[in-house]
Amino acid sequence: MDKRPAPAGESPHEPTTNLSVGQRLKELRERSGASQRDLARRSGMSPASISAIELGKVSPSVQTLKRLLDCLGETLADFFSVGARPKPVTFFGPADLEEVSLGLIHYHQLGGALNRDTLQFVWATVNPGSDTHSVTHQPYDAEIGFVLSGRIEVSIDGETRVLGPGEGYVIRGHKKIRIRNIFGEDCQYIFVSSTAGLPTALVAGPRQRTK
Secondary structure, three states: OOOOOOOOOOOOOOOOOOOOHHHHHHHHHHHHOOOHHHHHHHHOOOHHHHHHHHOOOOOOOHHHHHHHHHHHOOOHHHHHHOOOOOOOOOOOOHHHEEEEEEOOEEEEEEOOOOOOOOEEEEEEEEOOOOEOOOEEOOOOOEEEEEEEEOOEEEEEOOEEEEEOOOOEEEEEOOOEEEEEOOOOOOEEEEEEEEOOOOOOOOOOOOOOOOO
16 A cells, blocks of 8 residues: 655645635525525515625625524534535645635635634734724634734623734634734734634635745
């Protein structure tokens, strides 16, 4: 049996299908057995709004996507795993980070993570002017973030602090978090969440290379 490692740049897990946010949401909704009207009633949105998101005519905010996933009983891991056939990985590189664009949101998650995995790893770039607004975590969620470069303003349950390189935050159970970039440069940070809490990365385009 050939045990040689895969060539550099190749992913150790099977290729994934590049689905849009709307397609992913639609598959999760149908998987749960809910109609657009059902999801609209649970989330307080109109059926037309749900349809527009699924058709890609409207890009939902972080708050809206989290609300919809919560109403379906789904998680970030479920959202990323739609159309994918991931395998566990021991080591990973850029090719193993699953990319999903959500309007102004752009983030990368470890694609080798299994559905309903205990931990989720996300690498985010936050552009100037980005704002996640207030996002409430589920009682069982936990998240630890660490800033690599640049600065962000993080508010957790009314307590606000500007974080720079080498600084981070911890949020546990049913707390509200808001992340803004009110500065003139990009901020890159990573975070690890348990029970697949929704990432709060907000980006205006593809991640830029740091010099």
